[in-house]
Amino acid sequence: DGGITQSPKYLFRKEGQNVTLSCEQNLNHDAMYWYRQDPGQGLRLIYYSQIVNDFQKGDIAEGYSVSREKKESFPLTVTSAQKNPTAFYLCASTPMSPTGGSNQPQHFGDGTRLSIL
Amino acid sequence: AQSVTQLGSHVSVSEGALVLLRCNYSSSVPPYLFWYVQYPNQGLQLLLKYTSAATLVKGINGFEAEFKKSETSFHLTKPSAHMSDAAEYFCAVSVYSSASKIIFGSGTRLSIRP
Numbered sequence: 001d002g003g004i005t006q007s008p009k010y011l012f013r014k015e016g017q018n019v020t021l022s023c024e025q026n027l028n029h030d031a032m033y034w035y036r037q038d039p040g041q042g043l044r045l046i047y048y049s050q051i052v053n054d055f056q057k058g059d060i061a062e063g064y065s066v067s068r069e070k071k072e073s074f075p076l077t078v079t080s081a082q083k084n085p086t087a088f089y090l091c092a093s094t095p096m097s098p099t100g101g102s103n104q105p106q107h108f109g110d111g112t113r114l115s116i117l
Numbered sequence: 118a119q120s121v122t123q124l125g126s127h128v129s130v131s132e133g134a135l136v137l138l139r140c141n142y143s144s145s146v147p148p149y150l151f152w153y154v155q156y157p158n159q160g161l162q163l164l165l166k167y168t169s170a171a172t173l174v175k176g177i178n179g180f181e182a183e184f185k186k187s188e189t190s191f192h193l194t195k196p197s198a199h200m201s202d203a204a205e206y207f208c209a210v211s212v213y214s215s216a217s218k219i220i221f222g223s224g225t226r227l228s229i230r231p
Contacts, residue, residue, distance in 0.1 A: 042223040
């Protein structure tokens with residue numbers, strides 16, 4: 001079955017450490033997204049990518065970095081500069097139309113919960 | 118700019134009662150609207166979507182939503198609540214653009230009383 005796989009499901013970070021969250025999709029979707037979710041809050045966009053080797057900052061990109069070397073993969077690195085990384089991280093994807101936009105819903109992975117040791 | 122407001126961060130209903138989760142949107146162009154459900158420690162699952170084909174949209178698990186342009190609303194309803202409906206529900210709006218972004222509401226937690 002097609003879908004989005006996020007790993008690991010739980011991750012712990014030490015002070016001063018960078019950690020990388022994996023997101024892989026086999027839906028052949030062009031666009032991929034990373035969101036952060038805090039308790040009682042909605043989803044906040046960190047980064048998104050519409051095409052390989054290109055990505056844009058979302059609303060809360062500081063302290064995070066991404067890469068898009070393959071269409072299927074969009075890993076997120078939480079750097080030591082992110083002082084409050086404890087949250088639930090969600091990856092999503094969506095197809096794009098030939099004209100570059102999309103009105104399709106986003107498909108989500110099951111998330112990674114990141115905590116501080 | 119587009120935005121979504123969900124009225125009520127927590128809604129509690131009795132099993133078998135009507136479920137009504139409220140969502141109002143702001144958009145300068147005809148919007149595409151979605152409702153998602155999230156169970157604990159899981160990702161978001163699409164319940165239904167409005168893309169201008171019909172104002173009353175039926176989704177999975179017996180949920181439906183009605184698009185009302187005059188009220189800029191897209192409220193989610195279910196005639197009879199089940200215990201399994203307990204979850205977080207998110208309303209979202211997307212505007213067709215090169216950015217392909219979706220804006221999410223802050224969510225409504227639905228609790229079901231036995």
